[in-house]
Amino acid sequence: MAPWREPVAVVVHDHGNGPEPCFRDDYADKATHDRSRGRGHGWGRGWTQWPVRVLLGALTLSVVVASGAAGIERYLTRKYMSPQAPLTQASITTADKAGWTKQGGGLPDHAPPVVLTFHDVNKSSKSPYVLTPKTFDAQLTALEKAGYRTLTAKQFTHYMSGGPVPRRSVLLTFDDGTDGLWKYADRILAKHKMHGTIFLITGSMDKHRPYYLTWREIERMNRSGRWDFQSHTRAMHSVKQVDAAGNTGAPLMNRLWLKDEGRRENTAEYRARVLHDLAGSVKDIVNHDMPTPTMFAVPFSDGPGQQDADSTDSQARHLLKELFPLVMTDHSSVPLTASRRSASAGLVQRVEVYAQTTPEQMLTDVARNVQVPADAHRPLSEPENWGGRQTRTSFDVFLGKAPSSARTPRYAKADYRPNSSVDWTDYSATALLGSLGNGTNQAALGVRTNSKEPVTVVITRNRATLLVNGYKVASRPLDPKSDHTVTVEVGRNTTTAYVDGLVELSHVSDQPSDQLSGGITIRAGINKAGNQWPVFESLDVSPLEDASRHG
Structure with missing residues (x-):
């Protein structure tokens, strides 16, 4: 057992100014003074201790918030962005390329552009409107070899509003806004350094996954500079009842049957409904930081001659002109492909491309729509x-x-x-x-x-x-x-x-x-x-x- 010792009267203690002797009698007073002055020296001492602690807390909180935000972003990305498929390339022979180059021979170097209609690009669909990635790659290669370049929506609108005739060119348009355009078509378009214009059913975006695009995918595509986005209505890409007999028609071109009231819409109701939808589609696009649409693609390409019995077609065309300088259709009674005359009419007929359309057939169809001189x-x-x-x-x-x-x-x-x-x-x-x-x-x-x-x-x-x-x-x-x-x-x-x-x-x-x-x-x-x-x-x-x- 250690012997008991009498405590010494003086101890060495650091009160904040280095080691110094401290008499035991006044140690308590000095210690109390030390605590009251917060030790007075260095970071975290004295009056600086609370700001430092607040700063450190804020930094810690920001790390936590950033980490949480990153986690949320990863979650939303996984939910609203499909992974892109590896680039698929078609098997194209030298003879194919030579044939496509020959098909472009004899056409004017400068001519009004031809507008092509695509719908979707996907690997596994059996729809006649859906192209495989290899087919799409072959078609873009054929356009390249035949001497065509692609236009942006702005360039196309510039020509149609009186600008100079561009080099031999096409406007690639895609209806509906399907997810295959992000998953497959985007990388193929990038490979060929080409540009595409998508007509969105804006009310379907983020819905019916994975068939339609999401706004996150659209925003990413827009930032790439390869894509433009135009209107295909907000929610009128469907068929609805138009009379008491149960016949159906396109909501854009027809006054709808109001079942609860046992009658059809009157003109004022039709106009209000259509304008609300069209204005909504424009708002949806603009609210995602994209330019105001200047073009509209008619759902199902219902054009002149395809309206209902009492002909609201003229009303629809009038309403469309209020919002869009150019209206696209795949079927019309007068074949007004892109030209000065179609610009005056505000209606452009497109050339539709199907799953079974060969590159040779597509080039033939395009050539038939290239404006040639009267010679x-x-x-x-x-x-x-x-x-x-x-x-x-x-x-x-x-x-x-x-x-x-x-x-x-x-x-x-x-x-x-x-x-x-x-x-x-x-x-x-x-x-x-x-x-x-x-x-x-x-x-x-x-x-x-x-x-x-x-x-x-x-x-x-x-x-x-x-x-x-x-x-x-x-x-x-x-x-x-x-x-x-x-x-x-x-x-x-x-x-x-x-x-x-x-x-x-x-x-x-x-x-x-x-x-x-x-x-x-x-x-x-x-x-x-x-x-x-x-x-x-x-x-x-x-x-x-x-x-x-x-x-």
């Missing part, structure tokens, strides 16, 4: 470029090679490049018409095809008649013979026809000139089955030498 020599030798034929026989009916039988139709019509001559004006078309027989058959040369005011010159053995919109406006006798030469000069507003260089028929339109452009049409007819068909011996189209003096 065609021997177009009768290009039967593949004539459309709109209203006959059960081949194009040979116009060349004197049609079979003669009781089943042969009595009328035939064909339009030359109907989709790619939309902007034609200031041109001259000349045709030599033969085998006009004894007046039982007739041939016609039409101009301004599919415009607001098409003009047709009808020739028989002994008479020339000028029709405007199908109505006779002039008629002149001809020297009776079996062949006549017709030349039609097309100015901005004036159409003048000359027959055999002697007989003149003319018409001046009061319609806006931007609604009068269009290409040529040939027609042939017989009055009785078995009669001789007239023959188009030759045909030529060329620009007017002095366009400024016409119209």
Whole structure:
């Protein structure tokens, strides 16, 4: 056991100024003073101790909050962003590339763009509207090899609002806003350094996962610079009941049936509903820090001629124009592909691409919609470029090679490049018409095809008649013979026809000139089955030498 010791009177103690002797008698007083002055020196002593402690607490809290926020972000990313699939590449041969390059040959280097419609890109879908990643890769490669570039929505709108004609180009559009565009198409688009425009059903985003995109995916795609986003309605991509019989139709184009009230919407109710939806779709896009949409794609591509019985189509078009300068459709009664005339009308027809569309077929379809100049020599030798034929026989009916039988139709019509001559004006078309027989058959040369005011010159053995919109406006006798030469000069507003260089028929339109452009049409007819068909011996189209003096 250790011996008991008497405590010493002096101890060494540190009161904050280093070791110093401290008498036991006043130790308690010094210690109390030390505590009251907070030791007085260094960080965390004296008056600095509480700010330091608050700072350290705040730092600790910020770490905790940041850690929590990172955890929440990881959770939301996993929930609202699908992982992108590895890049898939098509097996493309050298011969494929050479063929695609050849298909682009002969087309103008600068021309109005062609708009293509895609829907989705996915690996496992059997839908005719869904492309596999390999098919999509092959199609973009074909466009590259054929000399096409892609436009942004801003570039496309700039041209359509009067900007210069761009290099040979396409606008790639995708309807609905499906998740496959993020999962598969995005990396393929990046590989080709191309650009896409998606028309969103904004009310479906973040819903029906994983079919539709999420806003997080959309925001990421927008930041990449590869994608633009436009409107496809907020919640009108569906069919609804439109009458008491239970018939259905597109909510955009139809007044809906109000079941509880046993009636259809009136005009004011229809207008309010549609405007609310369209404005909502615009708001959804703008609220996610993207530019205000300038384009709209019609659900199901319900265009003119596809409306319900009492025709609310004109109302729908009017409402769309209030919000969108350009409206896209895949089906319309007049094939207004991207052009000055379609810009004036505010309606653009697109070229739809399906799962079974080969790259070669897609390039052919695009080429048919590229606007070409009004300069065609021997177009009768290009039967593949004539459309709109209203006959059960081949194009040979116009060349004197049609079979003669009781089943042969009595009328035939064909339009030359109907989709790619939309902007034609200031041109001259000349045709030599033969085998006009004894007046039982007739041939016609039409101009301004599919415009607001098409003009047709009808020739028989002994008479020339000028029709405007199908109505006779002039008629002149001809020297009776079996062949006549017709030349039609097309100015901005004036159409003048000359027959055999002697007989003149003319018409001046009061319609806006931007609604009068269009290409040529040939027609042939017989009055009785078995009669001789007239023959188009030759045909030529060329620009007017002095366009400024016409119209």
